[in-house]
Amino acid sequence: MTVRRRTTRLAAVCALVGGLVLLGASPASADSDVVRVGAASSFAAGGSPQGVNVAVRKRTDGCVILRTALGLRLEGLQPEQVTVEVAADGRWLPVGVSGSTGTVQTAQTSPAKPRLCKGKGITVRYRVAIAAGVPGGRLVVTGVGLSAEGQTLGNHSDTARVTGARVTPSPTPSKTPSPTPTPTEVATVDEAVNPAALVSSAPDTKPAAAESSGGGSPVMFFGIVMVAVGLLLVVLLLRRSRQDRKPSDESPGALPGALPGNPGGTTYRAGGRPPAAPGHPGQVYGQQPPAPSWGAAPSPRPAAGGVYGAPSGGAGAVPEATQPMPGSPQTGKPPTDEGGHTVFIPRLPG
Incomplete structure (x- = not known):
């Protein structure tokens, strides 16, 4: 393919040069x-x-x-x-x-x-x-x-x-002389x-x-024909080069129908449900309870005589809700941040 392309290119160049030389020589002769x-x-x-x-x-x-x-x-x-x-x-x-x-x-x-x-x-x-x-x-x-x-x-x-x-023949007795042509007038x-x-x-x-x-002379006509042949060869060479370039533009490793994307893991995103209200943290020993806002009911005070870590001794007292300890597993759905939470799961091999 390379040898054929070079041969075609050389023929086109020779035809163009020969035609231009002949066209340049024809006016010189005139x-x-x-x-x-x-x-x-x-x-x-x-x-x-x-x-x-x-x-x-x-x-x-x-x-x-x-x-x-x-x-x-x-x-x-x-x-x-x-x-x-x-x-x-x-x-x-x-x-x-x-x-x-x-x-x-x-x-x-x-x-x-x-x-x-x-x-x-x-x-x-x-x-x-x-x-x-x-x-x-x-x-x-x-x-x-x-x-x-x-x-x-x-x-x-x-x-x-x-x-x-012409010599006029002399008259003889045996032959009649031929009539002499009369000269024509001007x-x-x-x-x-x-x-x-x-x-x-x-x-x-x-x-x-x-x-x-x-x-024009035949030399000029021949030069015009040579230029036309050279231009035709150049056009054919350009078309052949364009056709040979099309298969090389496509990547050989690409699979038909494969979608471009990240070769890594798949990303999932949680639904956009509103986040759950955070739990009220328990009161730390020695910490003063927060002051109630204006117009709100005051929080009940614990009964006197209670010991740290033991429930109040009142019979009708209602135990407070146990606060979650850090590091302990919790039941229920995990809280989500506002606007959704992103979880990254790696793709398994195979």
């Missing part, structure tokens, strides 16, 4: 701001523009004026071969690009409501078009979140595949591209949206 980029899976050279989303969530204290920028890396890519636009107030506005061969950067842009405070998130939508003639390859898209003072909030990268421009692209399509085409936009909506 002290920095977060930037997430979601780009389309592929870009066609000379094709329609594809969406790129940059989501910024602020986790530090204070508020900033948000600015974002994009960076594109592709072997052989030139700045004049890239067209970038940003969504603002329901419209697509062009964004300036610069850079060198293989690396292109966009200018910094601000959303319609650029103020970003702790616990809030903003998603900026871009669309990128690559001109025809760009060789295919692996495109790296990097999004950067900045403040108006130039402080970097964070950056994140995503990859996409660039397919080269207005048509505006109608086709909408926020829902951009979000669905970007593979990493779901994590950004989920993160901007709030919620």
Whole structure:
């Protein structure tokens, strides 16, 4: 029983400590701001523009004026071969690009409501078009979140595949050439591209949206579960200790039904009858009789000629009542004191 109790106590302490450590570590991992980029899976050279989303969530204290920028890396890519636009107030506005061969950067842009405070998130939508003639390859898209003072909030990268421009087959007498697709107008692209399509085409936009909506990390949830398990074990341990303490509180030597009392003898008390009047003591030789009270009859005087110890010689004399001698047994009920008399009788063994 002792080993089981100690094991339960140790498990409860470990669960509480582990849960508190995990809960303390989960806020520490969320002290920095977060930037997430979601780009389309592929870009066609000379094709329609594809969406790129940059989501910024602020986790530090204070508020900033948000600015974002994009960076594109592709072997052989030139700045004049890239067209970038940003969504603002329901419209697509062009964004300036610069850079060198293989690396292109966009200018910094601000959303319609650029103020970003702790616990809030903003998603900026871009669309990128690559001109025809760009060789295919692996495109790296990097999004950067900045403040108006130039402080970097964070950056994140995503990859996409660039397919080269289609080669139109030359006409031959034996085969009719396939019709060349006519380029779509910009207005048509505006109608086709909408926020829902951009979000669905970007593979990493779901994590950004989920993160901007709030919620705890799995580490925090695991810590909460560990704390709950530790508290449950502590409650069970307290209940088990209380149940084990109840039998020890009862004295093992006590007999059921025994009444508490003095283990000595039994005490009896006489009834409360009024005490008997004490007997009138006899007159001592040489003692003067007491003077009678006023109005009382005088006591008779003994006849003359009496001898000490002998009755008076008169024939008609009535002998006085014999007074009890000290030490001689007396008959009748013993006198009781006023208010009752207490007699102590010891209890016999056995």
